[in-house]
Amino acid sequence: MLVVTVIILSVISLFIGAIDIKPSDLLDWESLETQIFLISRLPRLFAIILAGAGMGIAGLIMQSLSRNKFVSPTTAGTLDAAKLGIIISMLFFSGMSYIGQIMFSFAFALIGSFIFMQLLERIKFKDAIFVPLIGIMYGNIIGAFSTFLAYEANILQNVDSFFQGSFTLVVSGRYELLYVAVPAIIIAYIYANKFTVAGLGEDFAKNLGLSYRTVLNIGLIIVAVISTTVVLTVGIIPFLGLIVPNLVSLYLGDNLRKTIPHTIFMGAAFLLFCDIISRLIVHPYEIPVNTTVAVIGSAIFLIMLFRGKAYAQK
Amino acid sequence: MIELKGLSKSFGKKTVVENVTLKIQSGAITSFIGPNGAGKSTLLSMVSRLLDADTGEVLLDQSDVKKMKSDAFSKRVAILKQANHLNVRLTVRELVSFGRYPYSKGRLNEEDNQFVDKALAYLNLTDMQDKFLDELSGGQKQRAFISMVIAQDTEYILLDEPLNNLDMKHSVQIMKILRKLVDELGKTVVIVLHDINFASVYSDRIVALKDGRLVKDGPTNEIINSESLREVYDMHIPVQVQDGCRICVYFNSHN
Ligand SMILES: Nc1ncnc2c1ncn2[C@@H]1O[C@H](COP(=O)(O)OP(=O)(O)OP(=O)(O)O)[C@@H](O)[C@H]1O
Ligand SMILES: [Mg+2]
Numbered sequence: 001m002l003v004v005t006v007i008i009l010s011v012i013s014l015f016i017g018a019i020d021i022k023p024s025d026l027l028d029w030e031s032l033e034t035q036i037f038l039i040s041r042l043p044r045l046f047a048i049i050l051a052g053a054g055m056g057i058a059g060l061i062m063q064s065l066s067r068n069k070f071v072s073p074t075t076a077g078t079l080d081a082a083k084l085g086i087i088i089s090m091l092f093f094s095g096m097s098y099i100g101q102i103m104f105s106f107a108f109a110l111i112g113s114f115i116f117m118q119l120l121e122r123i124k125f126k127d128a129i130f131v132p133l134i135g136i137m138y139g140n141i142i143g144a145f146s147t148f149l150a151y152e153a154n155i156l157q158n159v160d161s162f163f164q165g166s167f168t169l170v171v172s173g174r175y176e177l178l179y180v181a182v183p184a185i186i187i188a189y190i191y192a193n194k195f196t197v198a199g200l201g202e203d204f205a206k207n208l209g210l211s212y213r214t215v216l217n218i219g220l221i222i223v224a225v226i227s228t229t230v231v232l233t234v235g236i237i238p239f240l241g242l243i244v245p246n247l248v249s250l251y252l253g254d255n256l257r258k259t260i261p262h263t264i265f266m267g268a269a270f271l272l273f274c275d276i277i278s279r280l281i282v283h284p285y286e287i288p289v290n291t292t293v294a295v296i297g298s299a300i301f302l303i304m305l306f307r308g309k310a311y312a313q314k
Numbered sequence: 315m316i317e318l319k320g321l322s323k324s325f326g327k328k329t330v331v332e333n334v335t336l337k338i339q340s341g342a343i344t345s346f347i348g349p350n351g352a353g354k355s356t357l358l359s360m361v362s363r364l365l366d367a368d369t370g371e372v373l374l375d376q377s378d379v380k381k382m383k384s385d386a387f388s389k390r391v392a393i394l395k396q397a398n399h400l401n402v403r404l405t406v407r408e409l410v411s412f413g414r415y416p417y418s419k420g421r422l423n424e425e426d427n428q429f430v431d432k433a434l435a436y437l438n439l440t441d442m443q444d445k446f447l448d449e450l451s452g453g454q455k456q457r458a459f460i461s462m463v464i465a466q467d468t469e470y471i472l473l474d475e476p477l478n479n480l481d482m483k484h485s486v487q488i489m490k491i492l493r494k495l496v497d498e499l500g501k502t503v504v505i506v507l508h509d510i511n512f513a514s515v516y517s518d519r520i521v522a523l524k525d526g527r528l529v530k531d532g533p534t535n536e537i538i539n540s541e542s543l544r545e546v547y548d549m550h551i552p553v554q555v556q557d558g559c560r561i562c563v564y565f566n567s568h569n
Contacts, residue, residue, distance in 0.1 A: 067401060067402070068401075069401070192420075193415070193419060193420030193421075194420075196402075196404075196412070196420075197412060197415055197420075199402050200400060200402060200412070201398075201399075201400070203364050203393075203395050203398075204398075204400075206363065206364055206384070206388075207362070207364070207388060207392060207393050207394075207463075207466075208388055208412060208413075208415040208416055208466070209384045209385035209386075209387065209388025209389070209415070209416045210384070210415070211384060249403055253403040253404055253405060253408070253446060254402045254403040254404055255404055255405075255408050257420065
């Protein structure tokens, strides 16, 4: 079902945009339409699918490892840390290569989420709602620091547009970094059982002979890789990592070997849907996809909060 | 055999387990008893490696448990802690299947599935095996956890107050299952119990702790008497013999 939805949405996504492209146009290899299709539409589609699936998986892993349904890269400081990494690399290492910037940002994302997990271990009061609030505050502190740095250096505007969260700039040559998310997702699937066991808590995990720390660290690395690649190519996509795993959990449970494939497809479908809306609503212009995601996502999130508070706290 | 040698543990300045030395007899049920805060759970956590001792060591067949590989250890010793807050939506069967994780790493073969079926049946969970844990009552959940530990099929099974949340029927049933595991399969069970009568009726040996120290260690019938129990609990506990069982009748005791 989900797979079919993804396919249908993909086809729609390919054939809407400022310039009308009909399937028949593609028969002519040389036509402008075909060129647009290959250079802009297809890369955009791949980017959306990868970003959606990736953010879903990153959220799923974080929720499992932190044992909290309301934790995700956006509510654990991961994305803010990745952003801070980029700003610092722009400001202080201006000669740095693109790869260097990526690695820098990745290191920050990793350290950022690691610190959050350490914070979690020290908090005694692990209320389901309280934990993500701490994460959001923590992210905001990092974010404030980034803004301060960017402001001081007069690159605030650059930075803001950089992280706008948009697929408009996704053309071939500018999104390939996202493919790094593919091996990360595959590794996540290979580790699925380990993550589920780790999600039972440290004592259960140790009883079953799992090297808890190692699994935790591998999980955080996967989350950081995915988050960094997504942030650097399409910007911050809020809520997706939060709501998609929760929706899947509602009907499928928390056994990651079962939920990972669904999360991948639902994440992709959700982002495709939001992107299509972003492009249709002010056609032929478009609004940033993260605005659409934020509106739809926060609505779903609120419903989840009210209806699911009891379930999340169990 | 499991041997505890001079185990101590402090939290901050407070010593909660002090120099405990004891041998846990194999092929028997040993009950740990003692007042709240005596250090029973802490001791069990150290034996099962969930907690590191400050001093002393735990030997499993003469080798230091700290030096054993974690998956080798998890095939020999299983522990269920006192309080288990799981907010994970797994079905009962999935949870019990993870008891096979030390062997299967999550890919169950025919043999693993048989263990799971048996462990479910032992605890009357077959009918609810496809229910999610968060749809179960406290006692049903507790049974699912015990079932998981049984599926782990270890020589040593350590249970910290497993009768928590259970009604009388299921308490009796679980104690009988533990008896069967010991008598028929030769397993060794260590169990923390507050219900002194379950300890009296079902265990072979009793270990009593008080203020972090070992105060009694011996066969059940040598410990279930008013004199010894006063030392442990500081209260008068009359003991009556009924159908060959020593039963403590302490409900309206005046010190
Ligand atoms: N993580 C911890 N940090 C600080 N103190 C602790 C910790 N764990 C246990 N304690 C203290 O150690 C003492 C022994 O605790 P333990 O849980 O072993 O007791 P217990 O015999 O199992 O009690 P109960 O019958 O209530 O379960 C208690 O005084 C407790 O307050
Ligand atoms: Mg205890």
